[in-house]
Amino acid sequence: xxLDFNLNQKKFDLDQTFDCGQCFRxxxxxxxxxxxxxxxxxxxxxxxxxxxxxxxxxxxxNHEDEFKFWENYFDLDTDYILVKEKLKNIDNTxxxxxxxxxxxxxxxxxxxxxxxxxxxSQNNNIPRIKSIIKNFCRYFGKKLKSNYAFPEVxxxxxxxxxxxxIIKSGFRSKYIIDAAxxxxxxxxxxxxxxxxxxxxxxxxxxxxGVGPKVSSCVLLYSFHRLNAFPIDVWIRRTMQENFSGxxxxxxxxxAGVAQQYLFSFKRTTKIYENSTFKSxxx
DNA sequence: TCCCAGGCTCTCT
DNA sequence: AGAGAGCATGGG
Numbered sequence: 001x002x003l004d005f006n007l008n009q010k011k012f013d014l015d016q017t018f019d020c021g022q023c024f025r026x027x028x029x030x031x032x033x034x035x036x037x038x039x040x041x042x043x044x045x046x047x048x049x050x051x052x053x054x055x056x057x058x059x060x061x062n063h064e065d066e067f068k069f070w071e072n073y074f075d076l077d078t079d080y081i082l083v084k085e086k087l088k089n090i091d092n093t094x095x096x097x098x099x100x101x102x103x104x105x106x107x108x109x110x111x112x113x114x115x116x117x118x119x120x121s122q123n124n125n126i127p128r129i130k131s132i133i134k135n136f137c138r139y140f141g142k143k144l145k146s147n148y149a150f151p152e153v154x155x156x157x158x159x160x161x162x163x164x165x166i167i168k169s170g171f172r173s174k175y176i177i178d179a180a181x182x183x184x185x186x187x188x189x190x191x192x193x194x195x196x197x198x199x200x201x202x203x204x205x206x207x208x209g210v211g212p213k214v215s216s217c218v219l220l221y222s223f224h225r226l227n228a229f230p231i232d233v234w235i236r237r238t239m240q241e242n243f244s245g246x247x248x249x250x251x252x253x254x255a256g257v258a259q260q261y262l263f264s265f266k267r268t269t270k271i272y273e274n275s276t277f278k279s280x281x282x
Numbered sequence: 283t284c285c286c287a288g289g290c291t292c293t294c295t
Numbered sequence: 296a297g298a299g300a301g302c303a304t305g306g307g
């Protein structure tokens with residue numbers, strides 16, 4: 001099934017959106033992105049100002065429903081021109097980051113997958129997070145056409161931590177199992193969606209291995225609370241270096257989007273510095 | 283060999 | 296309540 005979304009000359013960048021650390025299952029081959037979203041194996045690319053989604057395992061899918069699904073997934077209804085307008089002139093670093101990474105969209109991702117992925121992310125680096133999640137799907141997810149679905153929460157709830165040894169998630173295994181069991185036994189996305197940020201955090205923090213960072217990632221990437229502000233080592237550094245003594249309050253209702261621009265900016269700058277350093281010394 | 287990575291838990295003050 | 300060690304694993 002092929003779907004076209006008119007971007008209406010809006011700044012939208014798949015590379016920036018998939019590489020900004022909010023998702024871990026998209027990979028790029030020759031200018032096209034491939035990923036698995038809620039059991040759909042998809043190909044995504046932009047051509048002539050159209051976002052093109054090609055669903056490779058499209059049995060029994062309804063065209064209209066799929067259109068709405070992907071429109072929501074890529075957050076195409078949110079007015080990012082307005083978001084950027086509101087974030088403008090707060091700070092030079094943010095203005096610069098926003099100019100460079102303004103094509104980012106905050107995806108609307110599945111609750112369980114997001115929670116689980118960010119549990120895995122703790123004290124970990126992005127390549128390894130991707131590798132663990134890939135193996136998690138490979139060994140515990142349903143086989144699709146050429147890839148695997150994210151594992152079913154009820155299936156994982158019935159396992160024990162040692163069963164996950166094969167994916168090398170280390171000390172996080174027990175957290176993954178606890179998350180799955182608590183979701184199976186009552187934590188529901190649809191209910192949490194009615195709660196305030198604070199109450200969502202309070203509830204999902206009862207899961208072992210879920211603290212302020214993981215819960216704010218879930219708020220931002222799954223509940224689409226654009227004011228949620230995940231603080232990891234990069235953002236902590238940025239706040240110390242560029243916003244000394246201030247909190248995310250200075251960014252207002254779209255602090256989470258600001259955070260995403262800053263994270264990408266800081267990380268790529270660091271990678272650039274590293275590669276420059278290496279080439280000078282090789 | 284040591285340090286770091288989209289942190290959190292547990293223990294000790 | 297706040298500080299600090301420990302945690303699995305792999306890359307640099």
